[in-house]
Amino acid sequence: MPASQQELVRRFLSVKPGRGRHSVRIALENQGFLRHIDVYLELQKRLEGHLRSVLAAKYDLQLETIPLETPPDLKFGELATPIAFELARSLRKAPKVIAHEIVATLGTVEGFAGFEVAGAGYINARLDRAAAARLIAAGETQHSSKGLLHAMVEHTSINPNKAAHIGHLRNAILGDTFVRLLRAAGQKVDVQNYIDNTGVQVADVVVGFLHLEGKSLADVRLLLEDLKQKGERIDYYCWDLYAKISQWYEQGSEEENAARKKLRYATLHELEQGNNETAEIAELISTAVLRRHLETMLRLDIEYDFLPRESEILRLKFWEAAFEQLKETGVLYYETEGKNKGCWVMTRPGAEIADGETNEYAKVIVRSNGTITYVGKDIAYHLWKFGLLGKDFCYKPFFTYPNHECWISAEHGDEPHPHFGGAQAIYNVIDARQSDPQANVIQALRGMGYTEQADRYIHFSYEMVALTPRCAVELGYDVSDEDLARPYIEVSGRKGFGVKADDLIDKLIAATRAEVDARQTGRDETERQKIAGQIAIGALRYFMLKFTRNSVIAFDFKDALSFEGETGPYIQYAVVRARNIFRKGGTTPEAVLAEFAATDPAPWLEGEAAQDIWALWLRAARRTLVLEQCISTSEPAFLAKHAFQLAQEFNNFYHRHHILTEEDPARKVFLLATAAVVLRELVVVLNWLGIESPEAM
């Protein structure tokens, strides 16, 4: 993308080296625009800097930041500041008076047409629209490379004992989109998917194979082979088995259940030990299920770089290395009194305990039987992520994507291998219910003196995806009266209650395929299927991204299968419309933008009639601003909203102005340039959201 934009800039600057263009080129170079062209951000910074120097000169005020906002209506200009209100008290003058004084001192600023006072004391700034439009049309180059970190994003992390469901889809889509945003901003990002292959959930399905189905290791091998030949999904098989075994633990008499639970923990222990037949079954199953998860996510264009597994964290003695550091720094201490007697514990964040008191609320890290809790293992893992553990995984290739290899942790690896870990900033896409343990890990890092790392440890939390009661009934589940009265019902793998990811994707593709078949009668099977897939994935990804992270999604097929209104397909449709204009017009966006660069757009940008089109140009120019906001707040939803609003304004423009029949050739170029700019922006933003832009739909 940056390459083609640079090309645009180059073309813009060199295609017509007439006198007019030359002056623009000089201006661009003087402003440093060739290195960083983003109209909105640049003009904001320029205005802010100028205001700051004016305030310093006139009132001897040194202000850190000056509030700038987008006025509610273009009649108030393109940028505004309410700074006069803030200064009213300290300067002992009316805001309006201050605003007038500031405007009188502002003079002229490059890129701005003028300033004025409005309302009770707002200072409104008007852009030099023609100049701004030329810059917007030229596009932008890459971001400045200052302050870029090596980041690591962990997402998906599904227990490899059952099929992925819609909750996992939200996690993976949020995580993958955020990876794309960080990369778009120029950061180096490693993508990790943590695999808990030795936990109680995997142990449970192993118990199911061994004791519910009476299968041996050889039987499990046969089953895997058999499913493969029949083209059935092992993760679906485990989904049902996991639900059955979870019930089995509670179905028997009290003595039976106690015995079954014992079996469960004995199995778990065997998995942790390794080198036995039970562990081998677990390895077979968890690896097969993991492969299925990667296939499911690949349907959504989601890829990973590295799969660290808990088995290696255990076997490669990560904990032992972490334990030493934790003891040395005093983060962990041995409890000799109270309910945690005999355990190694750490103080919880925010806890205040008087000297000599026993901290009953401490977090246990090493149990009295010597085993390590989940938080303990996670501390060791996160020390590794930051390169602070002094140990590394061994690596093996595991899953080959069209453009790169995904590696998995191993006890004895291959050489050569890429290196993971040693990140400067980490993002953990983990649901909000795990914020306590996440806080514990951060607290441990901080306690060990790794404060910088603790500050760059971001729990990218999000709320769950639940089912509406109506949806649960539709799926044929038994729903209690109590649950029927709730706004939503939590998905539960243990109960086998939920919507499987592949089922939803299949359903979406079937629905989009029906729509495509109705419209694309001239296209063949493969083309139709490709388009249907692009639209289905666009619909799904947008659906998961349109909600802000801390809003619970109450899932319903009616909403998820909708292709109208605020949806991915709506935005994709705007792209297709824009493309059709160029196709039917026998030209290209590139050619139009090159021609546009040689024109004066001023006549089409002024006056009441131009307001809507100019608003569309301004919206198109906001991409980098929105990207930065998304990254600083860890909130991809803002970009999803931006894409929708841009598409919406474009559709309005599309109806109001019929471009190809426009008789004034100069105006036609302007209208085509408008479509070219919006098309370019939509494609870039959709790509950042992981949504493809179909050629037709």
Added chain:
RNA sequence: GCGCCCGUAGCUCAGCUGGAUAGAGCGACUGGCUACGAACCAGUAGGUCGGGAGUUCGACUCUCUCCGGGCGCACCA
């Protein structure tokens, strides 16, 4: 009991570091395909921003309190 999240139009949700008349989608009603494809557009109706107090020139936004809903607070992960 302690902590976190949520409460905005009939439904589902936006609302940027406090700023100008509170927005969108869906649903309802009305209108628009001889146009670059109607998976679209335009219009109408619909809101005490859960209640109350406070801070402020200004509060959907910040503080406190109450009400209602959800989730955490294991020697489970």
